[in-house]
Amino acid sequence: MKRINNMKGGDFYLVKEALIDLSNExxxxxxxxxGIKNYGVIYNISKHYSGNFDVDYIDERKDNVKIEQDYYDCCTLFFTLSDILLKTSKETLFKDIHTYLKEEGYLYIWDIDKKYNKYFHSKIKIKLPDNNMKEITIKDYNIFKDNSKESILKLLNHYxxxxxxxxxxxxxxxxxxxxKTY
Structure with a gap:
């Protein structure tokens, strides 16, 4: 990772290229x-390993009225949290996900590790189970947003x-x- 100091005091983290290997996920x-954006990654993983699968989507254009409580085996957030500005909004999302998942359900998160007063810009290559590669670019120049792994782990711990x-x-x-809820 290359760190570049910025004249306004923030640090800019530029990762020229990162790889996420999901070939065995x-x-x-x-x-x-x-997700805010649909990269098609979760769909491709599910399709590869199961001919009979059920993927429901929530994005910024759809409401979650049809989402059932205690129904899903797992929930995925693929570069979603970095698009949510407020910590309280992230915590509300985790609370909602908790209600959507079955008792033994799992949450999978892939995202950028960006703290306050930092920038992020990277091309990310994603290796899919069929050995195809997908490339996305993630940019986050908002120095007032904390999407660090540390802050997300603290929010997750409640649920x-x-x-x-x-x-x-x-x-x-x-x-x-x-x-488990009691």
């Missing part, structure tokens, strides 16, 4: 894919148990299991 069952997390090249992955 198995996401199966009923899936709720929540989920972290089962796996990785961090590399300014990106992170988190897998979390729904906490």
């Amino acid at each position: 198995k996401i199966q069952g009923s899936i709720l894919d929540i 989920f148990i972290i089962t796996d997390s990785l961090e590399r090249d300014g990106l992170y992955f988190i897998k979390a299991k729904k906490r």
Whole structure:
């Protein structure tokens, strides 16, 4: 990762290229894919491993009226949180996801690790299960937004148990299991 100081005091993190290897990632069952942008990655993973799969989408243009509570085996957020400005909005999203997931449900998150007063710009190559490559570009120049892995883990802790997390090249992955409600 290359760090460039900016004249206004913020740091600019430029990762020329990052790789996310999803060639062995198995996401199966009923899936709720929540995103601001639909990259088609979750669909391709699901299609590869299961001929019979159910993926429902929530994006910024659709409401969640038809989303059922305690229905989904898993929920995915693929570069979604970095598009949400407020910490309270992220926490509300996690609370809602908690209600959508079955008792043994999982949440999968892939996103950028960007703190306050930082910038992020990177091309990201995604290796899919069929060995095809998909390339996306992520830019975030909002220095007032915190999307760091550390802050997301704190928000998740109220509703989920972290089962796996990785961090590399300014990106992170988190897998979390729904906490039981009493």
